[in-house]
Amino acid sequence: MSSKKDPQLPAERKGRFSRRGFIRGVGIGGGALGAGLLEKEATAAPPAGGVVGPGAIPITLNINGKPVNVSVEPAVTLSDALRDYLDMTGSKRVCDRGTCGACTVIMNGKSVYSCTVLAIDAQGKNIETIEGLGGPDKMHPVSQAFWNNDAQQCGYCTPGFVMACKGFLDEHPNPSPEDVKHGLGGNLCRCGTYMGVRKAVLEAAAAMKGAKKNG
Amino acid sequence: MADTPDYSWPSMESRKAMGKSIKRLDGPVKSTGRAKYTSDLRPRDMLYAVYVHSPHAHARVTGVDTSDAEKSAGVKAVHVTAPAGTEVQYQGWEIAAVAATTEQAARVAAGRIRVEYEVLPHLVKDDDLSKATGRTKQGGEKVVGDPDETFKNAEVVSEGQYGIPIANHCCLEPHGAVIQWQGDKVYAWPSTQDVTTWATQLSPNIKVDATNIKVKMDYIGGGFGSKFGPDAWGETAARLSQKAGGRPVKLFLERDAELMIAGNRPPAYGKIRIAGKKDGTITGWQSDTWSTGNMPLPYIIDQIPNMRIKHDTVSINSGPSRAWRAPNNQQLSYLTCSALEDFAAKIAMDPIEVFKKAVEYAPKARVELYKYQLDKAAELTDWKNQWKPRGSGSGTVRRGLGLGISAWGGAGHNSNCRTTINPDGSVLVEIGTQDLGTGTRTIITQVAAESLGLPMGKVKLVIGSNDLPPDAASGGSSTVGGVTVSTRRSSVNALAKLFEAAAPALSAQPADLEAVDGHIRVKGSPNKSMTWETACKKIGPGKISEMGSFNRRQPAPGMNDQGVGGVQIADVSVDTETGLVKINHYTAVQDCGLIVNPRLAESQIYGAIIMGISTALYEERFFDQQTGKYLNADMEFYKLAGIGDIGDIKVHLDIRPENDKRGVIGLGEPPAVAICAAIGNAVTNAIGIRVPHIPMTPSHVLDALEGRIA
Numbered sequence: 001m002s003s004k005k006d007p008q009l010p011a012e013r014k015g016r017f018s019r020r021g022f023i024r025g026v027g028i029g030g031g032a033l034g035a036g037l038l039e040k041e042a043t044a045a046p047p048a049g050g051v052v053g054p055g056a057i058p059i060t061l062n063i064n065g066k067p068v069n070v071s072v073e074p075a076v077t078l079s080d081a082l083r084d085y086l087d088m089t090g091s092k093r094v095c096d097r098g099t100c101g102a103c104t105v106i107m108n109g110k111s112v113y114s115c116t117v118l119a120i121d122a123q124g125k126n127i128e129t130i131e132g133l134g135g136p137d138k139m140h141p142v143s144q145a146f147w148n149n150d151a152q153q154c155g156y157c158t159p160g161f162v163m164a165c166k167g168f169l170d171e172h173p174n175p176s177p178e179d180v181k182h183g184l185g186g187n188l189c190r191c192g193t194y195m196g197v198r199k200a201v202l203e204a205a206a207a208m209k210g211a212k213k214n215g
Numbered sequence: 216m217a218d219t220p221d222y223s224w225p226s227m228e229s230r231k232a233m234g235k236s237i238k239r240l241d242g243p244v245k246s247t248g249r250a251k252y253t254s255d256l257r258p259r260d261m262l263y264a265v266y267v268h269s270p271h272a273h274a275r276v277t278g279v280d281t282s283d284a285e286k287s288a289g290v291k292a293v294h295v296t297a298p299a300g301t302e303v304q305y306q307g308w309e310i311a312a313v314a315a316t317t318e319q320a321a322r323v324a325a326g327r328i329r330v331e332y333e334v335l336p337h338l339v340k341d342d343d344l345s346k347a348t349g350r351t352k353q354g355g356e357k358v359v360g361d362p363d364e365t366f367k368n369a370e371v372v373s374e375g376q377y378g379i380p381i382a383n384h385c386c387l388e389p390h391g392a393v394i395q396w397q398g399d400k401v402y403a404w405p406s407t408q409d410v411t412t413w414a415t416q417l418s419p420n421i422k423v424d425a426t427n428i429k430v431k432m433d434y435i436g437g438g439f440g441s442k443f444g445p446d447a448w449g450e451t452a453a454r455l456s457q458k459a460g461g462r463p464v465k466l467f468l469e470r471d472a473e474l475m476i477a478g479n480r481p482p483a484y485g486k487i488r489i490a491g492k493k494d495g496t497i498t499g500w501q502s503d504t505w506s507t508g509n510m511p512l513p514y515i516i517d518q519i520p521n522m523r524i525k526h527d528t529v530s531i532n533s534g535p536s537r538a539w540r541a542p543n544n545q546q547l548s549y550l551t552c553s554a555l556e557d558f559a560a561k562i563a564m565d566p567i568e569v570f571k572k573a574v575e576y577a578p579k580a581r582v583e584l585y586k587y588q589l590d591k592a593a594e595l596t597d598w599k600n601q602w603k604p605r606g607s608g609s610g611t612v613r614r615g616l617g618l619g620i621s622a623w624g625g626a627g628h629n630s631n632c633r634t635t636i637n638p639d640g641s642v643l644v645e646i647g648t649q650d651l652g653t654g655t656r657t658i659i660t661q662v663a664a665e666s667l668g669l670p671m672g673k674v675k676l677v678i679g680s681n682d683l684p685p686d687a688a689s690g691g692s693s694t695v696g697g698v699t700v701s702t703r704r705s706s707v708n709a710l711a712k713l714f715e716a717a718a719p720a721l722s723a724q725p726a727d728l729e730a731v732d733g734h735i736r737v738k739g740s741p742n743k744s745m746t747w748e749t750a751c752k753k754i755g756p757g758k759i760s761e762m763g764s765f766n767r768r769q770p771a772p773g774m775n776d777q778g779v780g781g782v783q784i785a786d787v788s789v790d791t792e793t794g795l796v797k798i799n800h801y802t803a804v805q806d807c808g809l810i811v812n813p814r815l816a817e818s819q820i821y822g823a824i825i826m827g828i829s830t831a832l833y834e835e836r837f838f839d840q841q842t843g844k845y846l847n848a849d850m851e852f853y854k855l856a857g858i859g860d861i862g863d864i865k866v867h868l869d870i871r872p873e874n875d876k877r878g879v880i881g882l883g884e885p886p887a888v889a890i891c892a893a894i895g896n897a898v899t900n901a902i903g904i905r906v907p908h909i910p911m912t913p914s915h916v917l918d919a920l921e922g923r924i925a
Binding site (some may be wrong): 054055056073075076080083084087089090091092093094095096097099100102127130131133134135136138139140143144146147148150151152153154155156157158159162180182183184185186187188189190191192193194195196197 | 238239241242243244245246247248249250251254255257263288305317318319320323385386387388389421435436438439469470512651652653654672696772814821822823824825826829847850851855856857858859861
């Protein structure tokens, strides 16, 4: 899709926001990036137009099939954009550095930690969040399986687990119990609900295949 | 007046809602991401607050300059919590906080606060008492019988060194609150295990009457004993809100601060000697231990006739200790059970038999229970065939089995409940409690439904606010014992009023009525019956609203109780080349009382074990001794167990009539106790030598195997 033709797009947007532009614009880099790399990328960045921030800038995200306009500072992560600007709080901020999986969303078909993606970099991508799955009255088979198998206690890790599970099953519709242990290894739970999660993933796999057959 | 109603629980066989594995009521909102936790809230005009923390483990603040931060874009309030002169006692100590219109703006402004420190000498190492000069306090010595003579004349003396370090709670939802202080009123949405008394703890610090502090919390993302009071951040958020003209302020700790300052389980280290006979009889105990807190040894087997017990406390520059799911019991169980296993190995006896002899020294009421549980656990694990004497395995990967035992109280806390029955038949149950994820919502609703003879869906439950009938903190596994009794009593009381209203229409006495399957009917005459709704219409104008309470000082025999034991067995494989420990199977035999919901009870046990496996194998803080800095205050290197790290867990929950008769007993903590003990013993059994320090990481295992332990 061409985002430039989207009439909802704010006029200021030039479609050139990039990580390089962000880094240059803000003038500081994340601790994980070496200074040399920053220097090189900044030099390679296009002159005008790519420089944004540090104040908020308008962007458009494609979330659960709908374009959403929001104005965020370039340093805001996708996770924080969802939570603090769009009231989509299913994605939780826990480790905030790509370890625990509580912020998992699906982007262009792949599970990603939304705390490691800048909101401005998520433009033009198809973002699926847990809010796009069914709600409590019409649960997605994965959510239903998590409930059926008591795969949640405090529930703070659960939405991330549900999204990681959906992403995993989209790619591995017929997993073995061993596959589940590896495929869901990127999400952490502190209450210790893994026994329920193991069963839930297998049950969801069966239910989703059933749904496909029936539908 | 009628006599006191009969509140006793319906018989096991007759229960319709209680005792059933009903799915947790908040499962759908949690599984779909719709549950709103405190950290998800965003009331209108909310400001985001960010803390500045001390980078030093021990220092004196000599200056805090906030002038640049105050001028920073978007900033609405700055509050200094550690002014010049403050002696900072640990890294992460709160110095100042900024509230701004966006979190990013608050972060930028926080970075502009200039703090000057005079750095002072620190102690961050807790595992070596010899380095703690001037930081220790001797706890004195307790002597029972004649330990010196006993050890001198003993047939066998075993001894060992054991250690279990500080662990961080690492709740997934960090500590924090959203607070609005407007005029003389404070609205607080904390993440807390204690909705009822949170306000009374904040009140004196901000000089606002507790009646003017409204507290509300729907969901909490983990507490585990670390989230009771308002803490420093509760007050800081309130003051920022006041300074910002009453706009709500959200202040949650970032992950590094969460690990540094919001939850430290005390460590325990020391040397233990056991004197005994070759037949496995223990005759003497000697322990010399230290911790940042008290560690009353020996655990469970405290009736040994001859003992010398010495314990020192040491203060280190690390975040304050907090209660952890069965406080201190993990440490005590680990130290005691490790020493028992070492004694068994010394006399070449099966540890099951040694433990069975040792529990003769447990409190009398539990001796037979532990023996029964040891046999049961041995049976479930096929111990007789699977267990091999210590170190008898060969090859690179060696298997071992190990034992741990536990004890916990679990008595109910003070609780008040109100049950309201409306003329339209709707039912409201209200308690100022909280559901930590243990399933409190579900079990309260089960008890109300059971008591009123209604389906679960007919009962509306409201919890999570200090406007409701007061409950108490969810700690000590006390919630279930309290809320079930208060709910039962208020519901029975309300039902008695409904019987009074309905009795004339059934030409019966209120005392002859019963509520079954959505009907009010005459006992013994099922034909003389009316639907719940018809009966409720007889209430007339107004409604029925009755209270029910449980007070700890007035025991409710048969309704709730305390005191459970447990035995757990770990089956592990240890790779002697890499030092890697893998859990094969983990088995728990858990004593219990009346179980309201077996599904939720089992989840508690699984969860407790998984959390225990995490501390036994992975969780370890690393400090730079020179700078005093916590190097892995994150979730990458402060490692938690994942879904593939826990082996297969088998739970034997001892649901049986004798236990049911005791009434309800809390279950969140008892199964969390024995895991380090069982896994430590299993590793030792596998490789033939003691790995003294938890966690059983490759580094610790290889140190032991290669004799690098002093």
